[in-house]
């Protein structure tokens with residue numbers, strides 16, 4: 582298939598683009614490089630440096646589907662600059678959907694997020710559970726999910742939204758490297774690499790066994806594989822939503838311990854206040870995607886995710 586991957590110079594988009602190429606697809610990456618890296622675009626993919634609001638020109642070349650990753654994705658920033666998140670994540674995606682319709686491209690796989698659920702009433706979270714995002718990032722992603730449902734009904738769009746929980750690990754040399762790093766595992770590994778003295782643990786007074794937040798980590802290679810299955814499942818007139826996690830929760834302290842074990846570094850911690858907007862526990866039920874699309878995580882062990890991230894981060898970029 583001929584595929585457009587928006588945000589394909591970012592962490593998850595580049596891994597998906599690499600897997601699509603391995604499967605023999607023709608891939609064009611569209612990325613404005615505001616957060617992505619040109620050298621993350623996999624060899625073999627065509628590259629267009631542009632924003633999603635300018636996708637019309639590329640799409641007119643004729644594509645079978647779009648995999649849409651380009652987005653602003655920092656929860657804290659979204660609270661400070663909600664307009665940026667609404668215009669980029671919702672406005673940008675509406676422009677992309679309009680350009681797709683004009684070009685006759687009617688299949689899309691969309692990067693949604695566990696942040697659409699907000700503070701869950703129970704875990705593991707099911708796709709049918711209430712969506713009450715607690716920040717503009719989650720709200721903007723939920724708004725896109727809502728638009729996709731409407732467009733599937735109105736225009737026959739075939740859409741699949743994948744709601745990621747906490748993505749970790751690396752795929753060969755493709756790894757997480759944000760300009761502003763907020764994520765837990767890369768921050769811990771920076772300590773082991775000697776780039777920081779300690780890692781801050783945001784809150785030790787949560788209602789969890791060790792007082793720190795619990796998250797569900799999914800390996801980026803497994804997550805990427807789900808996109809290939811989702812692409813095949815795009816059915817005109819339908820919008821499907823699937824959670825993607827491993828179904829097991831790890832506390833922040835447990836993650837630090839796994840990182841200590843993998844890196845052999847003591848990794849000192851500093852206890853810091855809670856980070857605003859962090860739910861205590863986020864664990865996915867991924868039963869639906871396993872049942873309907875046959876997805877199964879091949880690297881469900883957190884140790885493997887950390888080991889892959891560590892190996893990739895100790896290689897030169």
Ligand SMILES: O=c1ccn([C@@H]2O[C@H](COP(=O)(O)OP(=O)(O)O[C@H]3O[C@H](CO)[C@@H](O)[C@H](O)[C@H]3O)[C@@H](O)[C@H]2O)c(=O)[nH]1
Nearest residue numbers: 654694695696746763764765768781782783794833856859
């Ligand atoms: O230096 C750090 C970084 C994080 N944390 C904690 O570690 C946990 C995980 O944080 P992080 O890695 O930032 O992930 P989340 O905030 O859980 O966000 C992930 O999950 C969201 C869904 O809820 C997605 O939308 C985000 O894009 C994705 O990164 C949270 O309890 C944080 O408070 C720390 O204690 N210290």
